[in-house]
Amino acid sequence: MYKKMLEIRLFEEKVFELYGQNLVPGTIHLYAGEEAVAVGVCSNLRKEDYITSTHRGHGHCIAKGADLKRTMAEILGKKTGYCKGKGGSMHIADFAIGMLGATAVVGAGLPIAVGAGLSIKLRKTNHVVACFFGDGASNQGTFHESINMASTWKLPVIFVCENNLYAMGTRQSSVMAIENIADRAVAYGIPGVSVDGNDVLAVYEAAQKAVKRARKGEGPTLIECKTYRHKGHSRVDPAKYRSKREVEEWLSKDPIKRFKERLLQTNSLTEIEIQRIAKEVSTKIEEAVNFAKESPYPASEEALEDIYA
Amino acid sequence: MRKITYRDALREALREEMHRDPSVFLLGEDIGRYWGGAFKVTEGLAEEFGDERVRDTPISESAIIGTAVGAAITGMRPIAEIMFGDLTALAMDQIANQAAKIRYMFGGQTGCPLVIRTPFGAGVNIASHHSQSLEAWFMHVPGLYVAVPSTPYDAKGLLKTAIRGDNPAFFCEHKLLYPIEDEVPEEEYTIPFGVADIKREGKDVTIIATLFMVHKALNAAEELEKEGISVEVVDPRTLTPLDKQAIIKSVKKTGRIVIVSEDCKTAGVSAEIAAVVAEEAVDYLDAPVKRVTEPDTPIPFSPPLEQYVIPNEKSIIKAVKEIA
Numbered sequence: 365m366y367k368k369m370l371e372i373r374l375f376e377e378k379v380f381e382l383y384g385q386n387l388v389p390g391t392i393h394l395y396a397g398e399e400a401v402a403v404g405v406c407s408n409l410r411k412e413d414y415i416t417s418t419h420r421g422h423g424h425c426i427a428k429g430a431d432l433k434r435t436m437a438e439i440l441g442k443k444t445g446y447c448k449g450k451g452g453s454m455h456i457a458d459f460a461i462g463m464l465g466a467t468a469v470v471g472a473g474l475p476i477a478v479g480a481g482l483s484i485k486l487r488k489t490n491h492v493v494a495c496f497f498g499d500g501a502s503n504q505g506t507f508h509e510s511i512n513m514a515s516t517w518k519l520p521v522i523f524v525c526e527n528n529l530y531a532m533g534t535r536q537s538s539v540m541a542i543e544n545i546a547d548r549a550v551a552y553g554i555p556g557v558s559v560d561g562n563d564v565l566a567v568y569e570a571a572q573k574a575v576k577r578a579r580k581g582e583g584p585t586l587i588e589c590k591t592y593r594h595k596g597h598s599r600v601d602p603a604k605y606r607s608k609r610e611v612e613e614w615l616s617k618d619p620i621k622r623f624k625e626r627l628l629q630t631n632s633l634t635e636i637e638i639q640r641i642a643k644e645v646s647t648k649i650e651e652a653v654n655f656a657k658e659s660p661y662p663a664s665e666e667a668l669e670d671i672y673a
Numbered sequence: 674m675r676k677i678t679y680r681d682a683l684r685e686a687l688r689e690e691m692h693r694d695p696s697v698f699l700l701g702e703d704i705g706r707y708w709g710g711a712f713k714v715t716e717g718l719a720e721e722f723g724d725e726r727v728r729d730t731p732i733s734e735s736a737i738i739g740t741a742v743g744a745a746i747t748g749m750r751p752i753a754e755i756m757f758g759d760l761t762a763l764a765m766d767q768i769a770n771q772a773a774k775i776r777y778m779f780g781g782q783t784g785c786p787l788v789i790r791t792p793f794g795a796g797v798n799i800a801s802h803h804s805q806s807l808e809a810w811f812m813h814v815p816g817l818y819v820a821v822p823s824t825p826y827d828a829k830g831l832l833k834t835a836i837r838g839d840n841p842a843f844f845c846e847h848k849l850l851y852p853i854e855d856e857v858p859e860e861e862y863t864i865p866f867g868v869a870d871i872k873r874e875g876k877d878v879t880i881i882a883t884l885f886m887v888h889k890a891l892n893a894a895e896e897l898e899k900e901g902i903s904v905e906v907v908d909p910r911t912l913t914p915l916d917k918q919a920i921i922k923s924v925k926k927t928g929r930i931v932i933v934s935e936d937c938k939t940a941g942v943s944a945e946i947a948a949v950v951a952e953e954a955v956d957y958l959d960a961p962v963k964r965v966t967e968p969d970t971p972i973p974f975s976p977p978l979e980q981y982v983i984p985n986e987k988s989i990i991k992a993v994k995e996i997a
Binding site for chain 1: 731733741779
């Protein structure tokens with residue numbers, strides 16, 4: 365888990381750097397700071413299990429096992445990317461590992477996750493779906509429609525709300541009269557838990573329980589993970605709506621730093637092993653960057669392909 | 674040959690495909706055993722296939738289509754019913770942004786084999802929220818197919834093609850067509866998308882019409898025949914893909930075209946067909962293109978108001994005579 369979290373962090377730092385060099389077209393929504401959520405949840409999943417993702421989706425892909433090279437190539441708009449350059453940063457998918465794709469419409473992934481859950485039930489497999497979305501999405505109608513449906517039909521869906529306190533620049537407290545989004549689970553008769561989303565073990569344990577429940581056919585769970593994005597909403601956002609003090613406070617709760625300290629304290633990893641992991645991850649990311657940079661752009665006419673089967 | 678209704682033809686297609694392929698299932702509001710669909714298309718299917726495969730849903734149009742999308746990309750072939758075409762507005766993100774684009778955005782990694790069935794059309798005094806004809810909305814979204822069957826035979830054959838295809842198909846029905854009876858063979862058949870059907874041969878004027886308007890066009894043609902005007906009625910049967918060649922071929926033959934469509938005039942079905950003729954067949958025209966459509970109004974309630982806005986035989990005959 366530590367290695368995966370580090371992969372996401374260094375990957376995102378690299379994307380940020382490449383953006384500065386004008387190598388990333390469009391915009392980017394970085395997952396840095398929220399790594400414990402994707403990794404804590406996906407570490408409970410099998411390859412055949414599904415996830416749905418959002419515009420801030422790089423972390424979900426990597427945590428589910430996506431190839432860094434093809435992910436980076438997609439972000440750079442290259443032909444070798446997962447979507448042949450048609451999706452980009454906000455629309456990465458890898459159906460071979462159950463990553464059903466990132467949708468950039470806030471809240472749109474929830475009913476799609478319900479559909480994957482219904483499909484699992486009708487096909488009688490015992491797979492599960494983890495559906496990632498943010499605090500902002502929990503105010504969309506689809507959140508309520510989807511959880512109601514999944515609950516009524518007892519579908520194997522784990523609804524994972526990444527509450528990073530801001531929907532773009534809008535503070536949660538200014539658009540919701542409740543503090544815990546998990547409380548909304550009560551309305552649908554399912555378990556709702558609120559966990560420290562910067563503590564990977566807390567996320568892991570909550571997800572483990574939810575996955576177990578889903579596999580047994582007992583229905584969905586809503587897990588709210590309280591977390592924080594280290595950067596602004598997107599590359600163009602300096603996040604001036606967040607106070608310096610608040611940012612510093614959350615940076616001190618960095619999920620990777622915390623997990624590393626814990627691993628060292630419990631002698632689960634040595635300082636030397638930590639360094640070795642960091643080196644391995646850096647090398648892997650360098651390889652991904654080189655692959656992406658060296659890959660060709662798609663031919664212009666490919667814009668006309670893949671519309672219909 | 675036996676005759677069955679449009680409604681029964683649709684139900685036969687659903688039933689036969691559900692027997693043929695266990696991944697086909699239905700979902701929608703009140704489609705199950707208690708109601709059988711607002712227009713009774715799915716009546717009896719829950720009893721035959723069970724509540725799991727004929728699934729009543731909450732009133733959540735967006736989640737109905739989203740659920741269909743999620744199931745379609747994970748191995749199933751869902752058929753979602755939206756009770757009235759007007760209500761597709763509630764599900765527009767899932768239809769236009771998700772279902773239609775999922776294959777393209779993800780570089781062709783997945784198909785999205787789902788069918789959305791819904792009835793359009795005015796004429797039964799149920800006012801602005803239950804009477805519109807919105808086919809053109811869906812023509813404007815690449816990635817969707819749009820079917821517009823006008824007869825029981827076409828309804829069954831096109832629905833089977835929609836179900837078996839790997840693309841999201843938006844399947845338009847019409848409230849006034851459900852009770853119409855016509856010949857449908859008992860043996861298996863399908864109708865390919867993008868192939869128009871000439872519903873009546875003629876040599877003086879071409880009428881392009883879809884859904885219920887095909888029947889009004891045929892009635893008008895019958896009347897005009899008595900006055901010595903020979904009308905050809907071409908039914909595109911699918912709007913996406915659109916059989917441009919069939920339209921152009923008929924225009925070459927007659928040199929005159931009237932497009933009859935129940936939707937609004939501005940940026941509607943008739944506008945697209947007129948544009949095709951203008952771009953690709955203008956040299957064959959002997960008269961201006963005529964369009965008979967609803968005016969750009971919401972559908973009113975009171976019978977005299979509603980009848981005023983729906984195209985009818987009289988307005989079609991008038992348009993034909995203006996150019997014949």
